[in-house]
Amino acid sequence: QITLKESGPTLVKPTQTLTLTCSFSGFSLSTSGVSVGWIRQPPGKALEWLALIYWNDDKRYSPSQNDRLTITKDTSKNEVVLTMTNMDPVDTASYFCAHMGTAPGPRSNYFDPWGQGIVVTVSS
Amino acid sequence: EIVLTQSPATLSLSPGERATLSCRASQSVSSYLAWYQQKPGQAPRLLIFDAALRAPGIPARFSGRGYGTDFTLTISSLEPEDFAVYYCQQRATWPLTFGQGTRLEIK
Numbered sequence: 001q002i003t004l005k006e007s008g009p010t011l012v013k014p015t016q017t018l019t020l021t022c023s024f025s026g027f028s029l030s031t032s033g034v035s036v037g038w039i040r041q042p043p044g045k046a047l048e049w050l051a052l053i054y055w056n057d058d059k060r061y062s063p064s065q066n067d068r069l070t071i072t073k074d075t076s077k078n079e080v081v082l083t084m085t086n087m088d089p090v091d092t093a094s095y096f097c098a099h100m101g102t103a104p105g106p107r108s109n110y111f112d113p114w115g116q117g118i119v120v121t122v123s124s
Numbered sequence: 125e126i127v128l129t130q131s132p133a134t135l136s137l138s139p140g141e142r143a144t145l146s147c148r149a150s151q152s153v154s155s156y157l158a159w160y161q162q163k164p165g166q167a168p169r170l171l172i173f174d175a176a177l178r179a180p181g182i183p184a185r186f187s188g189r190g191y192g193t194d195f196t197l198t199i200s201s202l203e204p205e206d207f208a209v210y211y212c213q214q215r216a217t218w219p220l221t222f223g224q225g226t227r228l229e230i231k
Contacts, residue, residue: 037220047160047168047211049220062219063125096167106174109215110158114167 002026004036004097004115011121012087022080022097022115029055029075034101036080037111038071040093048093053080055101087122094119126150128212128223136231143199145226147212152192156216159188159197162225163208171210172197204230 008020020038027034037052051071052060061069070083080097095118098111127150137143147157155175160168170179172188175195185200199206207230212223 039222046224047213047222049213049222052220060218064219098167106177107170107179109156110170110173110213111160111168112170112173112179114169117167 002099002102002113004099004113006095006097006115006118008095008118008120010119011123013124014088014122016087018082018084018087018091018120020082020084020095020097020118020120022082024078024080024097024099024115027099027102029053029073029078029080031055031102033108034099036073037098037100038080038082038095039098039111039114040091040095041117042090042093045093050084051082052100089122092120092122125219126153126214126217126221128214128221130210130212130223130226132226133224134227134229136229137202138231139202139204141202143197143202143206143228145197145210145228147190147195147197147223149193149195149214153214153216155191156214157188157190157195158213158215159186160211160213161206161208162211168211199228202228 004024035054038050053071068085073080098114101108129148131146157175159172162168176188187198209225
């Protein structure tokens with residue numbers, strides 16, 4: 001069974017750097033084809049994809065946030081870390097990590113499952 | 125960036141009725157489209173992938189169809205637990221994008 005869980009601060013001040021950790025089990029990020037992504041959702045709004053890291057350390061970022069994001073993995077710890085610099089109140093959102101790549105066939109190309117999410121508030 | 129436009133924004137129906145949700149892409153995504161269901165306070169759940177394939181454990185009342193730029197999610201007979209927000213998502217090109225969601229509410 002694949003599970004993911006987000007952790008990190010729930011309150012950050014404007015201009016600070018946010019560091020979130022996705023801890024997972026049930027799969028390995030050293031397995032070919034596997035990836036982990038980050039998606040966020042402001043209160044009452046839609047989902048927004050942020051970043052994705054592959055088993056081979058290839059990384060993809062949302063161009064709207066590219067210069068603020070860094071995604072890394074620690075395969076030995078089964079963790080993926082997302083850092084977002086220069087936080088602003090508009091970055092207040094639920095942040096989710098999600099798995100991709102272990103399922104057979106085309107389902108492996110979509111986010112399944114997701115972590116429960118962590119609510120991050122940006123306020124002074 | 126591919127923009128996904130979902131309609132309607134809100135759909136009010138009664139249990140037992142048929143629901144049809146639409147997702148239109150600003151350019152072709154082939155069949156590389158998924159639908160997710162999100163209930164309040166929960167993470168999204170994958171329902172449909174590659175436009176028409178049901179994820180494991182998803183009831184047969186959920187079906188998807190479409191290709192290119194026009195896609196639909198149909199719930200044949202609504203159950204009380206189906207009232208939620210539904211999002212489409214494309215994986216055809218980077219960046220990955222989601223629609224703005226359709227809220228399915230009880231009439």
